[in-house]
Amino acid sequence: MNKKNQLGIWxxxxxxxxxxxxxxxxxxxxxxxxxxxxxxxxxxxKNGTTITTINKxxxxxxxxxxxxxxxxxxGPSNAKIEFFxxxxxxxxxxxxxxxxxxxxxxxxxxxxAFINEYFLQR
Numbered sequence: 001m002n003k004k005n006q007l008g009i010w011x012x013x014x015x016x017x018x019x020x021x022x023x024x025x026x027x028x029x030x031x032x033x034x035x036x037x038x039x040x041x042x043x044x045x046k047n048g049t050t051i052t053t054i055n056k057x058x059x060x061x062x063x064x065x066x067x068x069x070x071x072x073x074x075g076p077s078n079a080k081i082e083f084f085x086x087x088x089x090x091x092x093x094x095x096x097x098x099x100x101x102x103x104x105x106x107x108x109x110x111x112x113a114f115i116n117e118y119f120l121q122r
Contacts, residue, residue: 007068008115009061010106012077013054016061017111020068021119026112029064033057058086066092072118074101 006021018029034053061083065071073080080100087093103114 005068006070006119007065008072008074008118010111011073011075011079011083013079018064019111019115021115028108031060031064058083062087062090070097072099072101074103074114076103076105
């Protein structure tokens with residue numbers, strides 16, 4: 001499998017939008033935190049479910065980024081920091097260059113512009 005280069009991830013605790021930096025039109029991969037979907041459907045909270053499902057959410061994102069070299073994590077919540085901590089404990093991600101940027105909530109066009117600006121400066 002070929003190594004991909006640069007990826008931007010806008011994320012919070014409910015959803016992650018993964019966008020590869022490329023000259024082609026952006027393709028967005030969306031990863032949704034399953035617990036939030038289940039909670040909305042059932043409208044209830046179970047003990048211990050939050051930790052288990054947040055780890056599954058971060059693991060799903062980790063599997064999606066395994067073939068990238070450079071990643072910028074951005075968004076309004078501390079989910080990006082929690083996710084970075086998960087990656088830091090996994091030897092598969094030791095060679096990744098990851099930077100964290102604090103941003104506000106953004107629409108897709110703002111996310112795209114942020115990634116373009118970020119990687120064009122590098």
